[in-house]
Amino acid sequence: MTTLTHDRIGAHPPHAHGPTGLMRWVTTTNHKDIGTMYLIFSFMMFLSGGVMALTIRAELFQPGLQVVQPEFFNQLTTMHGLVMVFGAIMPAFVGFANWMIPLMIGASDMAFARMNNWSFWLLPPAAILLLGSFFVPGGATAAGWTLYAPLSVQMGMGMDMAIFAIHIMGVSSIMGAINIVVTVLNMRAPGMNMMRMPLFCWTWLITAYLLIAVMPVLAGAVTMILTDRHFGTSFFNAAGGGDPVMYQHIFWFFGHPEVYIMILPAFGIISQVIPTFSRKPLFGYASMVYATSSIAILSFSVWAHHMFATGMPAAGQLFFMYATMLIAVPTGVKVFNWVATMWRGSLSFETPMLWATGFLLVFTIGGFTGLICAIAPIDIQLQDTYYVVAHFHYVLVAGSLFALFAGAYYWLPKWTGHMPSEFLGKLHFWCSIVFFNITFFPMHFLGLAGMPRRIPDYALQFADFNAMASIGAFGFGLSQLIFLVVVLKCIRGGKKAEAQSWEGAEGLEWTVPSPAPHHTFEDAPVLAKA
Amino acid sequence: MTETLERYFVPEPSKFPILGAIALLLFGSGAAMWLNKVGAGPWVFFGGIAILVYMLFGWFGQVVRESEGGLYSKRVDKSFRWSMGWFIFSEVMFFAAFFGALFYVRVLALPSLSSGDNEALLWEGFTGAWPSSGPRVSDAFTPMGAWGIPAINTLILLTSGVTLTWAHYGLLKGARGQLKLGLLATVVLGAIFLTLQIYEYTHAYSELNLRLDSGIYGSTFYLLTGFHGLHVTVGAIMLTVMLFRAIAGHFSAEHHFAFEAAAWYWHFVDVVWLFLFIVVYWL
Numbered sequence: 001m002t003t004l005t006h007d008r009i010g011a012h013p014p015h016a017h018g019p020t021g022l023m024r025w026v027t028t029t030n031h032k033d034i035g036t037m038y039l040i041f042s043f044m045m046f047l048s049g050g051v052m053a054l055t056i057r058a059e060l061f062q063p064g065l066q067v068v069q070p071e072f073f074n075q076l077t078t079m080h081g082l083v084m085v086f087g088a089i090m091p092a093f094v095g096f097a098n099w100m101i102p103l104m105i106g107a108s109d110m111a112f113a114r115m116n117n118w119s120f121w122l123l124p125p126a127a128i129l130l131l132g133s134f135f136v137p138g139g140a141t142a143a144g145w146t147l148y149a150p151l152s153v154q155m156g157m158g159m160d161m162a163i164f165a166i167h168i169m170g171v172s173s174i175m176g177a178i179n180i181v182v183t184v185l186n187m188r189a190p191g192m193n194m195m196r197m198p199l200f201c202w203t204w205l206i207t208a209y210l211l212i213a214v215m216p217v218l219a220g221a222v223t224m225i226l227t228d229r230h231f232g233t234s235f236f237n238a239a240g241g242g243d244p245v246m247y248q249h250i251f252w253f254f255g256h257p258e259v260y261i262m263i264l265p266a267f268g269i270i271s272q273v274i275p276t277f278s279r280k281p282l283f284g285y286a287s288m289v290y291a292t293s294s295i296a297i298l299s300f301s302v303w304a305h306h307m308f309a310t311g312m313p314a315a316g317q318l319f320f321m322y323a324t325m326l327i328a329v330p331t332g333v334k335v336f337n338w339v340a341t342m343w344r345g346s347l348s349f350e351t352p353m354l355w356a357t358g359f360l361l362v363f364t365i366g367g368f369t370g371l372i373c374a375i376a377p378i379d380i381q382l383q384d385t386y387y388v389v390a391h392f393h394y395v396l397v398a399g400s401l402f403a404l405f406a407g408a409y410y411w412l413p414k415w416t417g418h419m420p421s422e423f424l425g426k427l428h429f430w431c432s433i434v435f436f437n438i439t440f441f442p443m444h445f446l447g448l449a450g451m452p453r454r455i456p457d458y459a460l461q462f463a464d465f466n467a468m469a470s471i472g473a474f475g476f477g478l479s480q481l482i483f484l485v486v487v488l489k490c491i492r493g494g495k496k497a498e499a500q501s502w503e504g505a506e507g508l509e510w511t512v513p514s515p516a517p518h519h520t521f522e523d524a525p526v527l528a529k530a
Numbered sequence: 531m532t533e534t535l536e537r538y539f540v541p542e543p544s545k546f547p548i549l550g551a552i553a554l555l556l557f558g559s560g561a562a563m564w565l566n567k568v569g570a571g572p573w574v575f576f577g578g579i580a581i582l583v584y585m586l587f588g589w590f591g592q593v594v595r596e597s598e599g600g601l602y603s604k605r606v607d608k609s610f611r612w613s614m615g616w617f618i619f620s621e622v623m624f625f626a627a628f629f630g631a632l633f634y635v636r637v638l639a640l641p642s643l644s645s646g647d648n649e650a651l652l653w654e655g656f657t658g659a660w661p662s663s664g665p666r667v668s669d670a671f672t673p674m675g676a677w678g679i680p681a682i683n684t685l686i687l688l689t690s691g692v693t694l695t696w697a698h699y700g701l702l703k704g705a706r707g708q709l710k711l712g713l714l715a716t717v718v719l720g721a722i723f724l725t726l727q728i729y730e731y732t733h734a735y736s737e738l739n740l741r742l743d744s745g746i747y748g749s750t751f752y753l754l755t756g757f758h759g760l761h762v763t764v765g766a767i768m769l770t771v772m773l774f775r776a777i778a779g780h781f782s783a784e785h786h787f788a789f790e791a792a793a794w795y796w797h798f799v800d801v802v803w804l805f806l807f808i809v810v811y812w813l
Contacts, residue, residue: 018543027543109540111609114589116549125555129562157566164558171554174620182612186605187538216620220627227753230565232743234664235631241746242663250627507708522537 026121029113031098031517034120036415038095039408041123041483043086048131052080057439057473059456060466073456074142075134075158081145082162085262086169087127089400093265094119094176096407097204099415101517103509104198106189106525109395111182115175129165133158144454146255149236149247160229163222170215177211180204188358189508191527195289198507199282202289203268206296210257210264210330213300217252221247221453245310252303260299263395264292266403267334268357272507274338274404277353277506278345284337291330291337298327308376309383317376324374331367335360350502351425355406358433359398366394384454387447390508394441405432405483413497416490417515426487431479438472539601546589552580590771591655596786598780606745607787614791618798625802628757632750632809636660640746665746672738673747675813683723684807687800690719691781694793695771702783706776713773716796720766727759754810768792 019027025037054077061068068076099433102109110116133140138156141147155527182206188197225247228234234240236247236345264368267288275282304312304320338360349357369391373379382388405428412420442465447453451462497514512520596602602610612693642648643665644658653665661673674680697712699705734740742752772792775781781789 024543027545028546029541029543047548106680108538111538112613114544114547121547121551122554125551125558128555157562157568160562164562166548168554168773169565174617178620181616182609184610185612201764212616212620213623216624217627220624220631224627224631224749224753227742227749232741233753234667234743234746237664237751238639238643239664239666240743240749241640241643241658241662242635242669242749243642246631246634249634250630253630263645366732394787422545512654514796 005196017336020061027117027149029117031102031110031113031116032109032415032516032518035097035099037120038091038098038123041120041127041422042090042092042095045091045127046480049080049083050480051089052076053475054473055082057470060458061470062467063458063463065457068456069287071142071458072139074144074454075140076527077142077454078144079130079134082130082165083127085145085258086166087123087130089262089396089404090173091123092404093182093204093207093262094173096200096265096269096411097176097180100411100509101183101201101204102187102203103414103512104201104507105184105187105192105521106508106521107183107187108519108522108524110179111187112179118180119172119176122168125169126165126172128253129161129168131159131411133165135455136161139439140387146248146251147180147222147225148251149225149228149244149370152225152247153236160276160361163226166222170219173215174212177208177215180208181212184208189521189527191529192508193388195286195529197502198268199271199285199288200265200268203264203271203292206262206292207264207457210261210296210299211312214254214261216259217250218258221250221254223248223356232269245307248307248310249304252306253300255306256303257296257299260396261296263402264295266359266400267292269403269407269410270338270359273352273356274360274408276410276502276504276506277350277356278342279347280341280345281506282337283340283343284333287333288337291333294330295327298323298330302306302327304496305379308379320375321374325371328367328371335367336362343412344503348503350409351422351429352406352502354412354426354429355402355409358429362394362398362402362433362436363468366391366398369394382447384452385447385493386443386451386453390443391484393443395411397440398436400434405429408487410502411509412487413501413514414509414512414516416487416515417497418484418490418494419497419501421494424482424489428482428514429481431482432476435472435475435479437477439469440472442466442468442472536603536605537684538597539603539606542648543594544589544592546585546592547713549581549585550589552607553578553585557582585624589732594780594788597785602785607785610787610791614787614794618794621798622802625754625757628750628754628810629805632754635750652785661747663747667743669738669739669744671744671748672813674730674738674740676807679726679813680807683726684803686719686723686726687803690716690723691800692798694796698789698793701776701781701786701789706784709781709788710773710776713769713776717766717769717773720762720796724759724762724766727755747755751810754806758802758806761795761802765792765796765799768795 018024025033028034055068056073059065059073060119098110128139136157137388139158141152141155141159143151143155143159147159163215184197184201206333224233224235228235228237234242236242236244238244257484269281271288272364275358305324308317347353369387373382373388373391377493409420409425412418442522446462446469448466449462451458499513501514508521509516511525556574556578558574558578560571560578562571564571564575578693639657639661640660643653644656656665663669663671693712694716697716698710700708700712707772740748740751742748768790775788780786
């Protein structure tokens with residue numbers, strides 16, 4: 001990726017001869033460089049969060065305490081969540097947005113190229129604060145990734161570091177989101193109407209709105225925790241007239257749209273991959289746009305389904321239950337549209353398509369368990385059990401992560417100029433999907449049998465399924481190293497990729513050479529009338 | 531449709547973003563150290579702020595030079611408009627979290643604490659009437675009235691909105707004197723507002739015994755008005771920069787989005803204040 005092709009005639013502003021070496025990456029304003037840095041950063045965070053997960057699973061391999069102390073176990077579950085959500089999944093999608101949106105809409109770069117650099121470079125400081133908190137007195141925060149009061153009001157310095165890390169990541173996300181909104185609205189090539197945009201751009205546009213709306217709310221929530229901790233306020237203290245449950249309301253007002261922030265861009269990627277390998281246009285494009293918007297709007301009115309067990313009036317339970325189930329409608333529209341796209345298509349199953357098909361199957365299971373959790377009387381039983389852990393790993397790993405892999409294999413030729421190894425890619429897929437299910441499927445049974453989440457030790461009757469899950473987790477973790485090998489091989493060499501790297505691929509990104517030159521579309525392409 | 535598109539401005543590599551990242555790292559870690567009584571905390575914290583100020587000066591300075599150098603096309607201008615609008619929306623959502631906390635406490639938390647089992651078993655005799663410092667923070671305080679300084683401050687901010695619009699009209703019709711005078715008046719009104727807020731805080735602490743730790747009333751009062759005051763400060767700094775730029779001969783009737791962005795921001799803090807005046811001071 002470091003060899004640049006300067007082949008656009010007269011296409012160079014002075015910085016073609018800008019800083020080289022490390023400083024090139026530190027000072028860059030190029031959307032492709034910044035996208036690459038986002039992707040590398042998120043993979044590093046994915047591995048760090050993965051090591052935490054494997055330590056958790058090692059401890060849970062058998063009952064009793066063998067590997068870590070309970071206090072440290074709680075730090076691990078908390079940090080695993082924070083690192084995966086804010087460090088791995090979200091930045092990975094922003095990396096995709098940076099790389100692909102300008103290429104897809106025929107823009108020369110992001111609308112604010114310099115601010116784009118700042119959005120990225122705020123993430124390593126946030127990661128330093130977050131991961132560094134393991135090494136301060138008292139260790140990292142152990143309040144769970146949701147940082148519920150009053151636990152979060154009581155912890156040591158690690159909690160403050162997590163709060164400031166969240167503030168910094170919030171600044172980064174808001175700037176990144178504004179950049180994406182403006183790029184999509186204002187940087188499209190002539191003829192690229194909104195309803196002609198690739199669906200990935202649509203899903204990111206809507207995701208960016210969600211980010212702008214809810215990241216500031218999270219900042220407000222953790223700010224209140226900070227002032228409760230150090231400045232004597234009583235937001236979450238009943239003795240002073242506040243309410244710890246209020247934290248949950250504010251947090252989940254952020255938290256539920258956050259769920260869609262992590263899945264809508266995944267829907268976008270899947271909507272690019274499936275048509276390519278079905279050799280058919282996406283079925284129901286307009287309905288996909290409306291479904292995505294509906295999900296985003298509904299996501300603001302369902303937050304209390306995370307809190308059925310905290311106690312609320314029956315009317316509240318009913319409202320949040322039905323509002324939540326309503327989301328199944330637009331989500332169903334999407335799933336059926338993908339299936340309809342494949343229906344009677346000329347299908348082939350290269351690695352990206354395998355991941356997309358896997359996504360379709362396994363994410364749908366996660367969607368269904370979500371419906372089950374949404375039913376208030378059932379949720380009272382399932383709250384804080386392993387069933388919930390199983391549910392959100394089906395949507396976050398099999399949903400977001402599998403879609404990220406589908407997208408990575410799909411666009412690796414465009415990024416590196418070489419086709420990824422089909423053999424290794426397929427091995428990666430089959431290992432991942434098998435070990436994923438070995439890990440997380442038994443967790444449904446554990447949860448239904450009553451095993452609580454976030455505990456380092458458990459009753460004997462849960463031993464077999466836990467051992468199974470732990471074996472699966474190590475298999476899944478090791479399988480991810482295959483991906484690292486694929487990417488490194490792809491950067492170094494392999495079969496040359498053509499401009500249109502996949503037979504059925506359509507869109508502006510496939511009209512530029514592979515690897516994409518450092519600067520593309522400096523003069524906007526003009527699209528033929530639809 | 532034959533639209534001729536000029537090339538969109540893409541800036542050169544810049545050292546400012548990484549400086550900003552280092553600044554926020556020092557800011558965050560310094561604050562965490564300071565709050566936990568680690569000796570170097572304040573030094574790291576203020577070091578971060580110093581770098582941040584340097585970075586903002588340099589970065590915005592460069593943007594001003596690029597703008598005055600004619601690098602920003604109509605399309606870049608449109609990008610700035612979209613982005614400032616959505617930035618202000620994100621600020622609205624930040625305030626929404628604190629307004630939401632205030633409403634939640636008044637409508638749900640306090641009535642619940644003062645009724646049923648909570649009242650009978652935990653907080654006997656607690657009425658939950660607003661303003662409240664909660665059942666167990668007993669240090670009596672006097673709430674802040676609406677019709678003294680806050681009402682005057684409302685008038686000041688509303689007037690500042692008028693002077694700012696007057697300045698904008700001056701800019702549009704090329705009356706530079708009106709532009710400068712209007713901006714100056716707005717900045718002075720902002721400064722008077724802030725001075726009165728500081729006076730109000732000292733009055734609250736020394737005479738009303740209304741403090742940050744006066745239960746939920748003190749928490750919501752100081753966080754809401756405090757964050758608003760911070761935003762007024764930022765807005766006033768923005769307008770001061772605009773004043774200096776106007777004096778330096780920047781802005782034309784067609785090309786002056788920096789001025790408009792600062793004005794949008796100022797109107798935004800103005801509107802937030804109106805909500806504050808109604809739900810924090812008055813009702």
